[in-house]
Amino acid sequence: MAGRVLHRAGRQPLAPVDEAVISGCGRSEQEWSRSAPLQTLAQTSVEGLLADAQRLVVVSPHPDDEVLGCGGLIASLMQQRAGATPLLILSASDGEAAYADDPSWPPDRLAAARRQELIDALAALGAASARVVSLALGDGALSARREALQAALAQQLRASDLVLVTYAGDGHPDHQACAQAAAAAAALCGARLVQYPIWAWHWSDPDSAPFLRGALKLALSETARERKRHAIAQFRTQTGHSDPAPRAPILPPWALARFHRPFEVFLP
Numbered sequence: 001m002a003g004r005v006l007h008r009a010g011r012q013p014l015a016p017v018d019e020a021v022i023s024g025c026g027r028s029e030q031e032w033s034r035s036a037p038l039q040t041l042a043q044t045s046v047e048g049l050l051a052d053a054q055r056l057v058v059v060s061p062h063p064d065d066e067v068l069g070c071g072g073l074i075a076s077l078m079q080q081r082a083g084a085t086p087l088l089i090l091s092a093s094d095g096e097a098a099y100a101d102d103p104s105w106p107p108d109r110l111a112a113a114r115r116q117e118l119i120d121a122l123a124a125l126g127a128a129s130a131r132v133v134s135l136a137l138g139d140g141a142l143s144a145r146r147e148a149l150q151a152a153l154a155q156q157l158r159a160s161d162l163v164l165v166t167y168a169g170d171g172h173p174d175h176q177a178c179a180q181a182a183a184a185a186a187a188l189c190g191a192r193l194v195q196y197p198i199w200a201w202h203w204s205d206p207d208s209a210p211f212l213r214g215a216l217k218l219a220l221s222e223t224a225r226e227r228k229r230h231a232i233a234q235f236r237t238q239t240g241h242s243d244p245a246p247r248a249p250i251l252p253p254w255a256l257a258r259f260h261r262p263f264e265v266f267l268p
């Protein structure tokens, strides 16, 4: 998620996030629970999303985005297809710059911790068999390295994949660069692309939420929801439960609430 900008002041973040849209606590889950556009979304299913795809590929700017946005889908897929549909996670960066101001979490240490957290989270989703590829293109650097990112993604994708990626209008440069690079790489090989919002939940107006036009809602079973909750808890450096704890965790309870919902939203 790489939301260090939420808590930083007086220093230029590595990723020039538009702080006019990503700052403070953003829109609360309580506001979203009353959102008419969100309540009236058309429903989809695992089968509906996967359709004839032979593999699910999730492109993630930072370790945690794939679980925050798609953890319920992954858990449901593993439950329903028992591993018959392979899962590939493409981590564009290791999220190593999340606590650039915190001497307890220098980039090398944080990168290693976050890679392990992702492995633990996938196991919690029942997806220990997933293949994870760390592209290590640099937290905060994905926009500047978009061509390299696109080339790296193109090497991995096949025509028969369903590719999930962060929303192209998410408001975070790394998230948007991933969307642009994945869209281009998927178009090259003919793979189908679906986006998932992360930061849009933070800054978008729940009463209008234009990004939800045409979006689909995937209801999660109690089991899938519980697995997702457990998976999110593995990102201890992000939730503030690591040792040492970061001074300003990226995922406090108000941010997590948006991802503990009994459903996920996808933008075909």
Ligand SMILES: [Zn+2]
Pocket: 001, 002, 061, 062, 065, 175, 198
């Ligand atoms: Zn992110």
